[in-house]
Amino acid sequence: MNASATDDQADVERVLAGDISAFEGIVRRWQTPLVNLAYRFCHDRGRSEDMAQEAFLRAYRGLGQWRKDAVFSSWLFAVATNLYRSELRRIPARTVSLEDIAEPPDTRASDGGQEDSDYDRDTAVRRAVGALPAKYREALTLFYFHDMDVATAARSLGLPEGTVKARLFRGREILRSKLPHLSAVPHLKEA
Amino acid sequence: MRRLTEHDEAEINSILSREDEILPSSGFTVSVMDAVRREAAAPPPIPFPWKRALPGLVVAGLALVLILVEGVVAIAQFGKATTPQLSMSMPPVPPPIFHGGIGSAVIWTVLALLVAFVSVKLSIRLTSGRV
Numbered sequence: 315m316n317a318s319a320t321d322d323q324a325d326v327e328r329v330l331a332g333d334i335s336a337f338e339g340i341v342r343r344w345q346t347p348l349v350n351l352a353y354r355f356c357h358d359r360g361r362s363e364d365m366a367q368e369a370f371l372r373a374y375r376g377l378g379q380w381r382k383d384a385v386f387s388s389w390l391f392a393v394a395t396n397l398y399r400s401e402l403r404r405i406p407a408r409t410v411s412l413e414d415i416a417e418p419p420d421t422r423a424s425d426g427g428q429e430d431s432d433y434d435r436d437t438a439v440r441r442a443v444g445a446l447p448a449k450y451r452e453a454l455t456l457f458y459f460h461d462m463d464v465a466t467a468a469r470s471l472g473l474p475e476g477t478v479k480a481r482l483f484r485g486r487e488i489l490r491s492k493l494p495h496l497s498a499v500p501h502l503k504e505a
Numbered sequence: 506m507r508r509l510t511e512h513d514e515a516e517i518n519s520i521l522s523r524e525d526e527i528l529p530s531s532g533f534t535v536s537v538m539d540a541v542r543r544e545a546a547a548p549p550p551i552p553f554p555w556k557r558a559l560p561g562l563v564v565a566g567l568a569l570v571l572i573l574v575e576g577v578v579a580i581a582q583f584g585k586a587t588t589p590q591l592s593m594s595m596p597p598v599p600p601p602i603f604h605g606g607i608g609s610a611v612i613w614t615v616l617a618l619l620v621a622f623v624s625v626k627l628s629i630r631l632t633s634g635r636v
Contacts, residue, residue, distance in 0.1 A: 334545050341537045349529045363533055370537045371544060439520045458521045490513045 450485030
């Protein structure tokens with residue numbers, strides 16, 4: 315068990331014993347990941363902090379339900395993911411439809427700067443992800459948030475790994491079909 | 506739909522892995538802990554008063570069963586009274602529940618209103634904690 319996991323367990327035990335201030339340690343350790351995960355769902359800084367705060371509150375209310383056979387952070391991410399998904403279903407993030415995603419410019423035909431074309435391409439891909447159906451968008455969001463670890467993404471989503479893999483594959487295929495010029499950009503092929 | 510190649514996958518991985526990281530605002534921890542302390546200070550949710558409600562629920566259940574049994578018996582008797590042989594010679598006999606006429610209807614209506622009134626009074630007393 316690493317230091318963070320040991321600290322988490324000790325803080326949870328103190329909170330459950332009635333020492334509320336011990337929860338601050340958990341908040342300090344996990345605030346950046348939880349806010350960033352929320353930001354990837356809603357792409358709104360203010361809203362991401364509100365969502366993360368609600369996730370911490372939910373975790374506080376449900377601390378007694380954490381079974382210590384699972385790592386605390388896995389449980390916390392599952393709680394947060396569940397909340398973020400519900401929030402986004404209730405009030406969706408502003409997205410454009412997949413049909414309206416602007417194609418990234420084909421750099422073979424333009425003499426624009428490399429930075430501009432990179433920026434356009436990245437923006438187009440991220441917008442396209444935002445416009446995917448929720449089940450594919452959520453799988454992709456969690457997969458890249460967890461450094462491309464399917465098992466962790468699956469635990470956060472509460473889904474079998476096979477289902478997450480299938481959704482990732484299908485989500486990427488939809489992206490590819492909506493952004494056909496992506497692999498036409500020469501430098502990207504070296505990635 | 507065009508199939509996803511390894512290059513495509515590498516490109517998408519490369520782009521989506523480079524998400525910028527944001528930092529929570531300086532007051533975030535304080536704000537969360539304030540919310541947690543408010544949560545801890547709030548009185549626990551009032552549990553449903555099963556002990557107090559149980560007698561009423563039992564009476565209501567028994568009444569429901571009684572009404573159902575009465576209804577089934579009435580329908581069975583009504584069915585017997587309207588057998589083909591009899592229906593040819595005499596009009597169908599109404600079930601016993603309809604025998605009382607207007608006097609019986611008034612009694613039932615008063616009884617129903619009384620039950621409703623008692624239910625409302627009891628629920629108000631239960632919620633105001635005066636029982």
